[in-house]
Amino acid sequence: MNNLYFLLCFLALSWIPRGVQAQSPVQTNVTTGASVPYTPSWTARHYLQWLGDHAALPLTGSHWPLPAAAVRQALDQMAPTAADAQVQAARDHVLQELDMAQNHARGQLHLRSASEGLHGYGENYTPGSSAQLSSAELRHSGGAVSMAGRLGVRVEASPNSLQSQFSGAGKEGEFQARPDGSAAVLGFGGWNVQAFSHRQWWGPGWQSSLVSGHNNPSWTGAGIQRASVAPSVSAWLRWMGPWNLDIFVAKAQDPRVVEQQPQGFWFSGMRLTLKPQSWLEVGLSRGLQTGGAGRPSGVKNFAKSFFGQELNKNPEDTFTDSSGQIAGYDVRARCPRSWTGLLGSCAAYTQWMGEDAAGKGIPLPFKFMSLWGVETTYGQGQYRVFAEWANTNAYSLPWDTKDQFPGYVNGVYRQGYTQGSRWAGSAQGSGSEVLTVGWMDAARQRMVKLHAGKVHTSLGAYDPRVSAPRGDLWGLSASQVLSWKGMRLTPELAYTELSEGQDQRANQRKSLRVGMVVAATL
Numbered sequence: 001m002n003n004l005y006f007l008l009c010f011l012a013l014s015w016i017p018r019g020v021q022a023q024s025p026v027q028t029n030v031t032t033g034a035s036v037p038y039t040p041s042w043t044a045r046h047y048l049q050w051l052g053d054h055a056a057l058p059l060t061g062s063h064w065p066l067p068a069a070a071v072r073q074a075l076d077q078m079a080p081t082a083a084d085a086q087v088q089a090a091r092d093h094v095l096q097e098l099d100m101a102q103n104h105a106r107g108q109l110h111l112r113s114a115s116e117g118l119h120g121y122g123e124n125y126t127p128g129s130s131a132q133l134s135s136a137e138l139r140h141s142g143g144a145v146s147m148a149g150r151l152g153v154r155v156e157a158s159p160n161s162l163q164s165q166f167s168g169a170g171k172e173g174e175f176q177a178r179p180d181g182s183a184a185v186l187g188f189g190g191w192n193v194q195a196f197s198h199r200q201w202w203g204p205g206w207q208s209s210l211v212s213g214h215n216n217p218s219w220t221g222a223g224i225q226r227a228s229v230a231p232s233v234s235a236w237l238r239w240m241g242p243w244n245l246d247i248f249v250a251k252a253q254d255p256r257v258v259e260q261q262p263q264g265f266w267f268s269g270m271r272l273t274l275k276p277q278s279w280l281e282v283g284l285s286r287g288l289q290t291g292g293a294g295r296p297s298g299v300k301n302f303a304k305s306f307f308g309q310e311l312n313k314n315p316e317d318t319f320t321d322s323s324g325q326i327a328g329y330d331v332r333a334r335c336p337r338s339w340t341g342l343l344g345s346c347a348a349y350t351q352w353m354g355e356d357a358a359g360k361g362i363p364l365p366f367k368f369m370s371l372w373g374v375e376t377t378y379g380q381g382q383y384r385v386f387a388e389w390a391n392t393n394a395y396s397l398p399w400d401t402k403d404q405f406p407g408y409v410n411g412v413y414r415q416g417y418t419q420g421s422r423w424a425g426s427a428q429g430s431g432s433e434v435l436t437v438g439w440m441d442a443a444r445q446r447m448v449k450l451h452a453g454k455v456h457t458s459l460g461a462y463d464p465r466v467s468a469p470r471g472d473l474w475g476l477s478a479s480q481v482l483s484w485k486g487m488r489l490t491p492e493l494a495y496t497e498l499s500e501g502q503d504q505r506a507n508q509r510k511s512l513r514v515g516m517v518v519a520a521t522l
Contacts (some may be wrong), residue, residue, distance in 0.1 A: 032073055032228040033146035034187025036102070036137045037065035037198055042122040042206075043481075044097045046442045047090040050381040051078070053334050053345040055087045056278045058242045059229050062204040062332060062349075063273040063283065066244060067185075067192055068102055068137070070229045074242070086380045093442075102137040105522040112515025114506040116161040116460040117494045118451050118475060119215045119427045120207040120436070124517075127460065127506040128157030133522075134181040145188045152181020152197065159217055160255055160421035161506035162463040171253045171420065180218045187227050195222045196248075202271050202285045203371070204332040204349035207436040207449070208390040208426035210369050211285040211326060211353050212269055215427035215460060216419040219267065221250025243274040252289070255421050257463045258414045262292030265413065266302065267424075279334040285353070287424070289413050290323035308363055324413045326425075327365040328353035335376075346376035353425070355394055355407055367394035369407045371426075384440040390426050391433045393456075406431025406456055409464075416462045423462060431456030434473060445481035450474075455498060461507060469509040471500030490517035 040048060045064070048071070051057035059074035060066075075091055075098075100106070114128040124130065134152035141147075155177050158166060166174035179197040186193045197220040203209035225246040232238055249268045256263060270286045290305040291297035305311075305323035330351035335343060350372050354365030375386035393404035408417040408430040417424050428434045434453030440446070451473060458468035475496035482489045494513045503509060 032067065032069050032187075032190065032230075033141050034139070034148040034185040034192055034227065035067045035069035036148050036150045036183045036185060037194070037196060037225075038068035038071055038098065038101055039065040039122075039198065039201065040071075040094065041097060042440070042447065043442050043445050044094045045121065046377075046384050046440055047094050047381070050345060050377055050384075051075075051087065051090055051094075052278075053347065053377070054381060055084070058231070058275075060242055060244060060273045060275050060281055060283075062202070062281055062330060063244055063246065063271060064201040065198060066229060067225065067227050068098055070227060070244070072098055074229060090381055100521060105133070105135050106519065107134075107522050108132045108517060108519040110515060110517045112492070113513050114157065114161075115494075115496075115511040115513040116469075116507040117427075117477065117496055117511070117513055118207075118434070118436075118459060118473075119213075120438075120449070121201055121205070121209075121214060123214060125215050125217070125422060125427075125460070126156045126159055127161035130154060130156035132180060145186065147187070148183070148185040150181065150183050152179060152183075154178045154180035154218075159461070160463070161461045162458065162466055162468055162504045163255065163421070163461075164505045171255045178218055179220060190227050192225050192227045193222075194225065196220070200246075200269060200271075202269075203283065203330050203351045204281065205351060205371055205373055205388055205390070206375070206386050206438055207388045207434075207451075208371055208428065210351050210371055210390070210392070210425045211287050211328070212271075213423075213425055213427065216422040216424045217253065219248070219250035219269075219419065220253075221248050221267075223248025239276055240274040241276045241278075243272070245273075246271050252292075252418075253420050254415055254418060257421060257465065260294060261415050262295040262413060263415075265289045265292030265295070266297075267419070268302075268306065279336075281332045283330040283351075284328075285330070286325065286327040287417070288323045288325040289417070292413070295412075296320055296322060308357065311357065321412050324355075324410050324417075325357075326353050326355050326407075326417065327357075328368060330371075344376045344378040345381070346374070349373045349375075352397065353407075355410070367407075368397050368400075369394060370396045382441065382443045384438075384442065386436075386438050388436045388438075389434070390428060390436075392426055392428060393431050393433070404431075408462075409457075414464065416464075418462050421461050421463065423460065427460055428453070428455055428473075429457045429459060429462060432473075446479070448476070448478045450476050451496075458501075459496070459498070459507065463504075466504050467502045468504055469498040469501040469507055471498050473498055486520065488517070488519040490519070491515070492517070 049061040132154040183196040200212040202212040332349035335346040352368040357363035373388035438449040477494035479492040
């Protein structure tokens with residue numbers, strides 16, 4: 001399945017850049033050194049996206065984390081004038097957050113009532129309380145090879161909101177510890193080889209990523225990522241504009257939810273993001289599950305999975321499926337600048353992820369789940385409004401004529417497309433249709449979201465043994481960042497109501513959640 005992705009990755013890797021080329025009048029041939037992965041807060045992501053739309057920042061906005069040095073390099077290429085006060089303020093906000101993330105140790109305590117929610121970009125997935133510590137970035141550069149690292153630890157209530165009985169202190173325990181935020185990076189030739197523990201956000205959406213989102217615990221694994229997002233100096237690849245490639249392999253932490261579950265599977269993710277025009281961003285993503293208890297494993301089977309061989313077994317086939325996979329595309333297009341006076345810096349985006357492949361030469365994904373969104377900013381970049389519709393059924397494109405069926409679940413990996421029992425894509429889970437309308441005030445760091453739709457299987461977590469809360473959905477959430485004595489306090493409130501199913505511990509039909517995040521530089 002999806003050999004197209006391997007071919008694109010091979011194309012990108014076939015030319016290792018010796019330097020980078022800027023999109024500004026200032027040219028640079030300095031290779032970006034190793035740096036730790038950086039995922040911006042929703043506020044900083046808002047500003048980065050606005051700078052890309054309004055001031056042509058040469059950076060992709062739908063691929064997180066990116067190397068911290070890559071984001072800093074793109075911001076350094078901007079030279080706002082005195083007349084660009086809003087551009088300068090947005091740039092300064094992100095640079096300040098980058099400085100805090102790289103140069104200071106940080107601590108965060110999140111106290112919240114134990115209840116499930118519909119988590120989007122930058123939100124804490126844990127249906128309960130958690131605490132996290134991370135060190136400052138350690139860096140060393142000498143010659144052609146550079147190094148960077150960071151230590152992190154997170155202790156949290158079990159992320160499985162449907163689990164009612166616990167044992168031990170590991171993935172089946174009521175409280176769990178993870179090396180979340182840790183990274184060890186070796187940089188050379190414009191690439192970062194890295195071991196890490198973090199979550200990905202792959203896609204243009206604010207509420208959902210259909211392939212890899214913020215609803216699940218961090219993946220702990222290893223991979224390779226381009227150290228820069230700058231355009232290539234190669235004439236063959238310059239058309240791609242700013243681009244990044246990320247490939248990783250991680251071991252799943254999946255509590256037992258079904259009999260004969262292939263626990264401990266390997267998960268591999270691949271994403272290529274490019275910005276061939278200042279108004280257009282394109283992403284190609286792939287996620288595959290392979291190995292695990294009772295399943296074919298080893299290097300040979302992983303190679304079959306990676307190259308899309310022996311998949312989608314038919315009754316007459318003699319082979320055993322090597323893996324379960326999803327793959328697809330996303331596109332974000334900015335409105336013409338002539339519309340700015342009427343609609344602000346507006347954009348439309350979509351993401352399609354298919355669970356099967358068609359074709360024998362170069363198999364391509366089809367049977368797509370789909371996401372559609374529109375967004376606009378106003379108030380000189382202070383505010384953002386978005387509306388996003390996500391359908392996690394296969395054959396969900398408007399022109400599909402075949403009957404829809406729920407995505408994210410299959411007969412091979414019966415625990416579904418999950419990590420730590422939580423949906424690794426959209427928090428709305430399998431077979432759902434949800435509309436989210438959101439409003440952000442970046443200057444005051446305030447966000448409000450409204451949700452409406454239908455949840456087919458379960459919200460947040462997945463356990464096929466229980467009749468989880470589901471059905472007609474409506475909900476709202478709000479958060480506000482405050483400053484007090486050098487700390488950041490974020491009170492939050494969320495209400496979610498579902499019409500069917502049975503209450504299961506922290507996953508309930510009617511759920512009111514209150515919480516407070518206390519974050520400080522140490």
